[in-house]
Amino acid sequence: MSVSYRPVMWNRNKLIYDAVLVLGVAVYLLAFFQLAPLWIDHTSSTTPNIVRMRAFGSCAILMLTLILCIGPLARLDRRFLPLLYNRRHFGVLCFIVALTHAREVAAFYHGFSPTDPWVSILGTNTAYGSFLGFPFEILGLTALVILFVMAVTSHDFWLSFLTPRVWKALHMGVYLAYGAAVMHVVLGAMQGDRGIAFAVVVALCFGLVIGLHVAAGRREWAKDRAGAAAPTDDAPWVQAGRVADVPVDRGIVVPLAGGERVAIFRYGDKLSALSNLCAHQNGPLGEGRIVDGCVTCPWHGFQYRPEDGCSPPPFTEKVPTYRLKLDGDRILLDPRALPAGTPVDPVHVPESV
Amino acid sequence: MADKSTGTEGRGSRNAFFVGYLKMPRALGLFLSYAVPMIAAAALGAGLVMATTQPDPGAGRYQGPATTLTGIIEMEPHPVLYTVPDDDHPQGRALALTRFGKNGVVPQAAPLAGQFVDVTGVYLIRDEFAMFELRRTGIVAAEAPPDAFALPEPEDLGEFTLSGEIVDSKCCLGSMRPGVGKPHMACAQLCLIGGVPAMFQIMDEAGEETLLLLADAEGRDVSSQILDYVSLGVEMTGQVERRGPMLVFRIDPETIRVL
Numbered sequence: 001m002s003v004s005y006r007p008v009m010w011n012r013n014k015l016i017y018d019a020v021l022v023l024g025v026a027v028y029l030l031a032f033f034q035l036a037p038l039w040i041d042h043t044s045s046t047t048p049n050i051v052r053m054r055a056f057g058s059c060a061i062l063m064l065t066l067i068l069c070i071g072p073l074a075r076l077d078r079r080f081l082p083l084l085y086n087r088r089h090f091g092v093l094c095f096i097v098a099l100t101h102a103r104e105v106a107a108f109y110h111g112f113s114p115t116d117p118w119v120s121i122l123g124t125n126t127a128y129g130s131f132l133g134f135p136f137e138i139l140g141l142t143a144l145v146i147l148f149v150m151a152v153t154s155h156d157f158w159l160s161f162l163t164p165r166v167w168k169a170l171h172m173g174v175y176l177a178y179g180a181a182v183m184h185v186v187l188g189a190m191q192g193d194r195g196i197a198f199a200v201v202v203a204l205c206f207g208l209v210i211g212l213h214v215a216a217g218r219r220e221w222a223k224d225r226a227g228a229a230a231p232t233d234d235a236p237w238v239q240a241g242r243v244a245d246v247p248v249d250r251g252i253v254v255p256l257a258g259g260e261r262v263a264i265f266r267y268g269d270k271l272s273a274l275s276n277l278c279a280h281q282n283g284p285l286g287e288g289r290i291v292d293g294c295v296t297c298p299w300h301g302f303q304y305r306p307e308d309g310c311s312p313p314p315f316t317e318k319v320p321t322y323r324l325k326l327d328g329d330r331i332l333l334d335p336r337a338l339p340a341g342t343p344v345d346p347v348h349v350p351e352s353v
Numbered sequence: 354m355a356d357k358s359t360g361t362e363g364r365g366s367r368n369a370f371f372v373g374y375l376k377m378p379r380a381l382g383l384f385l386s387y388a389v390p391m392i393a394a395a396a397l398g399a400g401l402v403m404a405t406t407q408p409d410p411g412a413g414r415y416q417g418p419a420t421t422l423t424g425i426i427e428m429e430p431h432p433v434l435y436t437v438p439d440d441d442h443p444q445g446r447a448l449a450l451t452r453f454g455k456n457g458v459v460p461q462a463a464p465l466a467g468q469f470v471d472v473t474g475v476y477l478i479r480d481e482f483a484m485f486e487l488r489r490t491g492i493v494a495a496e497a498p499p500d501a502f503a504l505p506e507p508e509d510l511g512e513f514t515l516s517g518e519i520v521d522s523k524c525c526l527g528s529m530r531p532g533v534g535k536p537h538m539a540c541a542q543l544c545l546i547g548g549v550p551a552m553f554q555i556m557d558e559a560g561e562e563t564l565l566l567l568a569d570a571e572g573r574d575v576s577s578q579i580l581d582y583v584s585l586g587v588e589m590t591g592q593v594e595r596r597g598p599m600l601v602f603r604i605d606p607e608t609i610r611v612l
């Protein structure tokens with residue numbers, strides 16, 4: 001968490017994550033360069049520079065596809081959460097692979113001429129009005145620039161500097177990057193004689209990303225509808241479920257009418273309510289656990305004391321808290337959020353409930 | 354808080370709770386040790402499909418070592434060397450000229466236009482098509498030919514509307530494999546801007562390929578007017594002219610239509 005900013009905070013899980021990533025890319029490239037030619041039955045060989053463009057370009061789009069699948073996959077099955085934990089390193093590596101692709105293109109297709117390669121990428125083909133002749137390189141460049149901005153702002157320093165809201169909005173740009181990259185391929189390689197199998201793979205990638213997002217979105221929407229807090233006669237208190245619904249050392253997520261969500265946690269014989277949004281990257285606190293007496297975010301493990309929504313010292317993050325009371329075994333919630341870090345006395349669950 | 358040495362372990366992978374800075378719960382580690390290789394294998398499979406379905410780029414290539422050819426250079430629409438006939442080529446050859454990079458040879462050829470020259474370089478060859486890339490001394494004046502030798506008289510074959518692809522001759526003949534098509538569009542445009550001879554690649558029903566040198570209606574360089582149509586399927590109308598072994602397509606750029 002964020003007391004001081006070191007370039008990257010390593011731990012065993014991140015090291016394993018990164019090792020698997022780098023190994024994956026290495027195996028991919030090796031297979032593209034060494035293994036694939038064993039299957040290719042034409043005798044004429046493609047220029048190695050073009051093979052490299054294709055290897056790095058296809059690797060980048062597959063990596064971006066996987067990166068975008070991790071989010072919804074983890075929402076559908078929380079066992080994939082460890083893949084989300086260090087996703088930003090995945091993004092940075094994807095940028096490096098995409099940059100290698102672009103540099104290969106710049107040096108070969110835009111090299112060997114008096115025009116500077118990057119000027120040439122921007123200015124040689126200007127048929128923006130044409131579908132068939134569209135300068136698809138610009139779409140690749142757009143994707144690359146977005147990936148670059150995301151890679152350089154991926155560190156937690158930028159997260160707190162820009163505030164989590166702005167940072168998150170910025171990093172939603174990954175969808176724009178993906179859209180641009182897919183169009184880059186549709187208007188570029190796919191208009192050449194790259195073949196039907198290639199088109200099918202790209203379509204499957206795109207379909208997978210869309211499909212998983214729709215599935216996760218529907219699941220979320222259904223959960224929100226099922227769990228929505230019902231009003232009571234005792235305004236402003238709303239019904240937030242039954243004590244028995246909240247497993248010990250875990251939480252439930254209660255959607256409010258205004259679209260906010262509240263996380264209610266049970267620890268020992270106590271109940272407390274916090275905003276569901278983690279102060280780090282807005283991870284869903286209610287899906288976390290109590291670890292060492294603290295609510296622990298399922299995404300990157302930021303922790304908050306359930307009584308006041310504050311991270312234990314030396315950390316300084318805070319989330320809003322909410323007031324709770326019991327009516328028999330029913331939990332009632334005051335939907336008005338208290339300022340982040342406001343202490344609220346926990347509700348004691350009597351033996352009888 | 355990060356000094357705790359074990360993760361929060363639940364029963365089974367679905368109950369396990371992962372905290373990045375703590376030790377991975379065993380059941381979850383086991384799940385990931387299956388899931389991650391499966392995801393990686395799917396990505397690798399997708400990559401192998403993309404890698405193994407790369408199309409045949411054609412057999413274009415450079416053919417060395419550097420040799421010296423003798424003949425006359427015609428400058429319009431692009432420098433073309435018409436060689437003195439020999440036993441292998443009783444008609445002589447017509448070789449469009451280029452030099453290193455995305456460059457034509459106008460600066461090198463212009464001072465010797467229409468004269469008898471020695472040109473040193475290597476062939477770029479694909480199937481029965483060839484051009485010549487300057488090396489070393491490039492173009493130098495030669496001694497006069499033994500027999501009377503002149504540029505071929507142009508022969509008008511009539512007006513044609515042809516469909517095909519505008520290519521830069523150099524990449525098309527194998528300097529890049531593949532050196533045609535949409536992915537290669539900007540590169541081909543750079544080649545034409547640099548003065549590499551523009552050609553029109555057409556295929557007949559039997560798949561037989563023909564390359565025609567492109568010119569404007571007056572027979573001059575037309576490259577700057579056709580850049581937006583390079584590498585696309587187009588149809589255009591003009592006069593076809595035979596100059597010895599070379600076909601020249603004198604087009605009206607206004608007639609170009611993207612197919």
Ligand code: HEM
Nearest residue numbers: 054057058060061098102105137140141143144181189536
């Ligand atoms: C400045 C940025 C970029 C430029 C100039 C560029 C240019 C190109 C060019 C010229 C090709 C055709 C290569 C060929 O002849 O086969 C290509 C293919 C491709 N590019 Fe890019 N690109 C850029 C960025 C990107 C990015 C960011 C991605 C993905 C994240 C990407 C993904 C691809 C893919 C998947 C292909 C198809 C490869 C294949 O045929 O196997 N490109 N790109």
Ligand code: FES
Nearest residue numbers: 278281283297300
């Ligand atoms: S979102 Fe990163 S720890 Fe909560």
